[in-house]
Amino acid sequence: MKITNTKIYDTVKEVVGEDSLKVVEFLKDKKNISDFKIAEKVNADIHDIRNILYRLYNHNLVSYYRKKDRQKGWYISYWTFNKKRIKDLMKNLHYSKIDKFTERLQVEEANRGNFYLCPNACVRVNFEKATDFEFKCPECGVILNHQDNGKTIEFLQGKIKELHATNGFAKMGHGFAAAGNGFGNGHSIVGNGHSNGNGHKINSVTRSNKVVRKATKAKSSKKK
Numbered sequence: 751m752k753i754t755n756t757k758i759y760d761t762v763k764e765v766v767g768e769d770s771l772k773v774v775e776f777l778k779d780k781k782n783i784s785d786f787k788i789a790e791k792v793n794a795d796i797h798d799i800r801n802i803l804y805r806l807y808n809h810n811l812v813s814y815y816r817k818k819d820r821q822k823g824w825y826i827s828y829w830t831f832n833k834k835r836i837k838d839l840m841k842n843l844h845y846s847k848i849d850k851f852t853e854r855l856q857v858e859e860a861n862r863g864n865f866y867l868c869p870n871a872c873v874r875v876n877f878e879k880a881t882d883f884e885f886k887c888p889e890c891g892v893i894l895n896h897q898d899n900g901k902t903i904e905f906l907q908g909k910i911k912e913l914h915a916t917n918g919f920a921k922m923g924h925g926f927a928a929a930g931n932g933f934g935n936g937h938s939i940v941g942n943g944h945s946n947g948n949g950h951k952i953n954s955v956t957r958s959n960k961v962v963r964k965a966t967k968a969k970s971s972k973k974k
């Protein structure tokens with residue numbers, strides 16, 4: 751498998767966080783760069799850079815050594831990006847996605863036809879909870895809609911099948927990012943852009959959900 755820049759950035763972003771991308775972008779094809787130099791080149795505070803570097807280090811994405819600067823008398827650390835580690839992390843992410851989707855599927859199947867959703871997407875609860883709330887959203891007070899989660903179940907089953915089929919490495923383009931974030935609300939993803947015929951107004955839900963919006967975007971760009 752070729753480790754493309756897209757794979758590097760997608761993985762690092764997911765594992766370490768978006769703020770680390772600037773450091774990885776700068777460091778990925780270089781060796782033994784001092785933290786001061788990194789801070790200077792990416793135009794960021796040295797303390798922020800060290801924080802990012804140690805987070806990367808916690809995932810074995812960088813290695814470093816320290817050397818005493820004879821003139822200044824203090825230690826300087828020199829950092830190298832560990833590109834090989836990306837493959838392992840991708841594999842880990844792949845399996846943790848399967849676990850998450852499977853867990854989510856179990857919840858959906860255990861509550862088939864039994865979900866209630868705020869039209870403003872504040873809450874999504876099962877029948878018992880909905881009864882406790884007297885079918886009103888505890889956040890905004892709007893009446894909860896019954897939601898058929900059949901499409902969600904199909905979506906999750908499809909995702910799990912797809913993940914098993916790719917084995918984490920084939921077809922890892924946009925689908926990779928979509929799989930990573932899509933589990934937040936599978937129903938909305940399915941509902942958006944497909945006429946599922948169940949009459950639920952779920953587009954507003956999709957838009958209000960940042961995670962889903964991202965996944966939907968990734969999904970639609972995949973189709974093109």
Ligand SMILES: [Zn+2]
Binds near residue numbers: 868869870872888889
């Ligand atoms: Zn609400």
